[in-house]
Amino acid sequence: MKKKIINILKSNDDFISGQMLSDQFGITRAAIWKYITQLKKEGYEIESISRKGYRLISSPDLISSEEITPLLETKVFGKNIIHYDSIHSTNSQAKLLCDEGLQEGSVILSEEQTSGRGRLGRNWSSPKGSSISMSVVLKPEINPVHVAKVTQISAAALSLAFEEMDIQCNIKWPNDIIINNKKVCGILTEMSSELNKINYVVMGIGINVNIDEEAFPDEIKSIATSLKIEYGKQISRKQIIASFLKYFENLYFEFINTGSAESSFEICRKRSLLLGKNIYVIRGSERTPATAVSIDENGELIVKYEDGTLSNLVSGEVSV
Numbered sequence: 001m002k003k004k005i006i007n008i009l010k011s012n013d014d015f016i017s018g019q020m021l022s023d024q025f026g027i028t029r030a031a032i033w034k035y036i037t038q039l040k041k042e043g044y045e046i047e048s049i050s051r052k053g054y055r056l057i058s059s060p061d062l063i064s065s066e067e068i069t070p071l072l073e074t075k076v077f078g079k080n081i082i083h084y085d086s087i088h089s090t091n092s093q094a095k096l097l098c099d100e101g102l103q104e105g106s107v108i109l110s111e112e113q114t115s116g117r118g119r120l121g122r123n124w125s126s127p128k129g130s131s132i133s134m135s136v137v138l139k140p141e142i143n144p145v146h147v148a149k150v151t152q153i154s155a156a157a158l159s160l161a162f163e164e165m166d167i168q169c170n171i172k173w174p175n176d177i178i179i180n181n182k183k184v185c186g187i188l189t190e191m192s193s194e195l196n197k198i199n200y201v202v203m204g205i206g207i208n209v210n211i212d213e214e215a216f217p218d219e220i221k222s223i224a225t226s227l228k229i230e231y232g233k234q235i236s237r238k239q240i241i242a243s244f245l246k247y248f249e250n251l252y253f254e255f256i257n258t259g260s261a262e263s264s265f266e267i268c269r270k271r272s273l274l275l276g277k278n279i280y281v282i283r284g285s286e287r288t289p290a291t292a293v294s295i296d297e298n299g300e301l302i303v304k305y306e307d308g309t310l311s312n313l314v315s316g317e318v319s320v
């Protein structure tokens with residue numbers, strides 16, 4: 001009901017009377033007042049004048065369904081948005097909901113995470129209202145060995161969404177988005193599968209959007225940044241999400257329908273932070289020097305070790 005009320009207020013510049021809202025939705029004027037009070041608590045600025053009704057003055061910077069749905073240009077992704085004020089981890093929550101049958105294209109969003117997870121068991125910090133914590137549910141009918149490609153598709157879509165907002169970034173294979181050599185976004189792709197069949201994939205994306213420098217934990221200050229720090233202005237979180245979902249939907253269904261993710265890999269190559277550079281391949285505590293040669297037709301990183309041998313990395317960790 002709250003969503004319906006906010007939508008009608010958004011589509012009218014003028015006052016709408018309590019009576020009209022109550023007739024339209026078949027609830028009492030007192031109930032309308034209760035919803036308006038809740039919306040005000042969530043940060044919607046609503047003017048209320050007796051005998052005139054209600055008028056929306058401004059909306060808060062929330063990443064709720066009410067705020068994102070009007071911006072969506074997708075057919076499947078984001079049609080079902082589940083939004084939390086606070087959650088342990090959107091990926092963990094998405095997995096729980098998938099076990100209960102959540103459909104493909106569902107998007108779980110939270111204003112903050114209290115136990116956000118990164119790759120390799122690391123923590124991921126997601127401060128309230130200034131970051132994006134998003135998990136997208138996929139049910140691809142592909143062999144589980146191809147799931148790593150979805151991470152590359154996602155990285156490509158993120159870079160296109162950033163570019164649409166005049167934000168230039170690099171992609172650090174396989175799952176980091178980098179601006180000025182610092183990480184602004186990470187992707188954690190998890191799945192539940194049998195040997196040959198995927199039950200579901202949860203693609204988790206964490207973006208540092210409007211985080212100020214002092215809000216980063218000390219141990220990551222030198223390697224992490226936010227869009228606001230790099231561009232010196234507030235960036236709209238809901239715009240990034242809507243734009244990402246648009247690009248992701250196109251690239252993902254191209255992959256599902258043709259079996260090839262070449263368009264995404266081409267974007268990853270063009271924006272690659274690693275290609276042509278001397279890097280280290282990290283396995284446990286071992287760091288082996290190599291050169292990043294190319295990203296092949298499977299999205300794998302081809303590296304050349306100092307003894308001249310070539311190797312394909314499917315996923316894993318590399319550093320510059």
Ligand code: BTN
Nearest residue numbers: 089091116117118119186204206
């Ligand atoms: C990484 O770079 O290590 C990946 C970070 C992924 C963080 C996102 S935030 C939304 C989703 N929920 C999580 O707990 N993690 C991912």
